[in-house]
Amino acid sequence: MLKKAKEILKSADGKRIICVDIEEWEEIFEYINQDEKHKKKFKYICGIILDGHRNTDVYDKEDINDKCKDVTAMKFFKGNDNDRIYCKEISLEDKTYVVIACKLLIKKKSKKNNKKNNPLINSVGKSKYEIIRKEYPKS
Numbered sequence: 001m002l003k004k005a006k007e008i009l010k011s012a013d014g015k016r017i018i019c020v021d022i023e024e025w026e027e028i029f030e031y032i033n034q035d036e037k038h039k040k041k042f043k044y045i046c047g048i049i050l051d052g053h054r055n056t057d058v059y060d061k062e063d064i065n066d067k068c069k070d071v072t073a074m075k076f077f078k079g080n081d082n083d084r085i086y087c088k089e090i091s092l093e094d095k096t097y098v099v100i101a102c103k104l105l106i107k108k109k110s111k112k113n114n115k116k117n118n119p120l121i122n123s124v125g126k127s128k129y130e131i132i133r134k135e136y137p138k139s
Contacts, residue, residue, distance in 0.1 A: 003127050005100045007134040011050040018046050019100045019131055028085060028104050038076065045074045049099050062086065064118060068125035074101070081107055084117075086124045092131065100129055 005019035020028055032042045045058050057078060062071045070090065076083040084105040090098045102124045105117055 001128075003129050004132060005098075005102075005129045006132045009046055009050060010134070010136070011052075015095070016050050016052065016097045017099075017131075017133075018049060019098060019129075021100060021102045021127075021129075022132075024101070024103060028101055031083070031085075031104055031106075041076050042074070062121050064121055068121050071121050071125045072099070083107060086121060088124050088127060088129065090129065090131075098131060100131075102127060 004022045006022055006025070007017050007019050009018040011017070032038050041058075048055050048059055058075050059072060060075070062068060062073050064071075070088055072087045072089055074085040074087060076085070085101045086103040086105065088100045088102050090100070092098060103120055105120060
């Protein structure tokens, strides 16, 4: 089944975008917007992704098997609440790099992936997406 994801942010050069799964939209945005601390962390992680940098402390691959090579996690407050937004990375035909925020996991309990989060990561890995691009005003 083809899922839909909506673009929310774009890099300055337009080569990288961040999207959110439409079915998970409400839950993910409620989480991000619950307070200033969560908003700030989300903006920080998105900035790293859109600028093409690597910081494995806040955004890293969840490479648990061959089906999940394109699954990553935004890591919120590692060592404390340890919440995650599992993401899928894809490339569009025009070579735009896309990160789709797919599933929220509150309070990841263990350092390693386990029986609770492996099925979640696998479901993100199997998902196929249609990207709904954002219309930007012409300048």
